[in-house]
Amino acid sequence: MYPTPTLWLEIGVAGLLALAILWTQVEYGLFLYGVALGFPDLAYPIGSTVNLRLEDALIVLFLARAFLWRPAKPSPSPRRILVWQAIFLAVCLLSIAVESARGIPPSGYDAARLAGCAVILAALPAVVNSERRMRFLVAGLVCGGVALAIQVHQHVGESSLHGISNFEQLKSAAAFDTWNPNTIGQAALLLVFAAGLVGTALSKTRAAKILSVGLALGFALVPALVYVRGTTISIAAGFLLFLCLLRRWRWVLLFAAACLAVLLYLRSSQHSFLQDAASINLATGEGLSHRLDRWQLTFQGIRKNPLLGQGFGQELDYLTLLGSEGRAHNTYLTVWLELGSGGLLLFLAVIFQFARAGFSLYRNPQFQSQGALILALTFALSLDSLGLETLYWEKLPTIAMALAIAVLGVCERNGFEDAAPENLIAAAMPSTQVP
Numbered sequence: 001m002y003p004t005p006t007l008w009l010e011i012g013v014a015g016l017l018a019l020a021i022l023w024t025q026v027e028y029g030l031f032l033y034g035v036a037l038g039f040p041d042l043a044y045p046i047g048s049t050v051n052l053r054l055e056d057a058l059i060v061l062f063l064a065r066a067f068l069w070r071p072a073k074p075s076p077s078p079r080r081i082l083v084w085q086a087i088f089l090a091v092c093l094l095s096i097a098v099e100s101a102r103g104i105p106p107s108g109y110d111a112a113r114l115a116g117c118a119v120i121l122a123a124l125p126a127v128v129n130s131e132r133r134m135r136f137l138v139a140g141l142v143c144g145g146v147a148l149a150i151q152v153h154q155h156v157g158e159s160s161l162h163g164i165s166n167f168e169q170l171k172s173a174a175a176f177d178t179w180n181p182n183t184i185g186q187a188a189l190l191l192v193f194a195a196g197l198v199g200t201a202l203s204k205t206r207a208a209k210i211l212s213v214g215l216a217l218g219f220a221l222v223p224a225l226v227y228v229r230g231t232t233i234s235i236a237a238g239f240l241l242f243l244c245l246l247r248r249w250r251w252v253l254l255f256a257a258a259c260l261a262v263l264l265y266l267r268s269s270q271h272s273f274l275q276d277a278a279s280i281n282l283a284t285g286e287g288l289s290h291r292l293d294r295w296q297l298t299f300q301g302i303r304k305n306p307l308l309g310q311g312f313g314q315e316l317d318y319l320t321l322l323g324s325e326g327r328a329h330n331t332y333l334t335v336w337l338e339l340g341s342g343g344l345l346l347f348l349a350v351i352f353q354f355a356r357a358g359f360s361l362y363r364n365p366q367f368q369s370q371g372a373l374i375l376a377l378t379f380a381l382s383l384d385s386l387g388l389e390t391l392y393w394e395k396l397p398t399i400a401m402a403l404a405i406a407v408l409g410v411c412e413r414n415g416f417e418d419a420a421p422e423n424l425i426a427a428a429m430p431s432t433q434v435p
Contacts, residue, residue, distance in 0.1 A: 042054065078357075128406035192239070329388055331389050381397055
């Protein structure tokens, strides 16, 4: 049975009405964007490796709106970060052009993730330009995060009926059709950052702070309970850095107690899994999922062309020729292999801009909490990048960094607006200086 022309007309009118609402009331679109991130399997496959999701369609709408509807000039720190990101993007595009001219273009997946992350960086900071919009986006992320945690729990519960013999099988059981366990860890990092914004940038009440800590701990538990070890350690390190920067020593003790409680729970309920996950030999690489072997092969590839690299998106094909079982799983080595030493230095400069902006905000007593949160996020993502390709054009980390840029912009604009009346009064006062 095919839809009648009348039904198609009604569907078209409903679609145009929804588009008009999202265009004029972008807050609702931001909320929907955050919620959609919590449902990874709601995707339309395009080819064998690329999937189109609701949030991908929304981000294109945000991009169009950012440039067509009262485009606002970014404040100094976001502008500086975006300029460095644009330079890094230009280097990647130049590499793609050279590869295409040589007849070895990157895979469709690499090109798609590069394009998607570039759109996110261009659209989200421009659209999330007020506390109201940030509240809607963070509320959506929190709702999506709760839904994601429930789905992970259901996946593990359903698979336990079939028997799970080790923690690697548990990780695979928790995964989605379009997300692997490492992507769940990246989502947890984004969600912990969003939860932190609840009690720092969006509200200063005691209830909001308690809710913020509770949500952050809950989201941090997701990768911990499914043994995404590297990301769990990165989140814990970022959490501790945030508390230490704010000198919340009692919260540090409470966080340490919470970590100990989780370890004791895993030891009592999943002793064999925990023992297997904790068995790591740095000399042989045992327990590191062959990370050391992959890093050694990556170093071999880097030595063959350390200055210019092998070209953007060539990592998997090139390492496969060297005998590797997959990607390097190290952002810094991947950038060095693909874009050479110059690309690596530029990549580190981009990360430094985030740290610099966060530290500048941290030095301002009015926005110290937001600055500490951005520093903690940058540190956690940089640490996680030692074991994964976290910061190298990956969607969820890019959303987290784009949200950090938006926080910087809102804080700088609010600081300027707060200081503007004082500057006007001072300028209007007659000078008392003796000539």
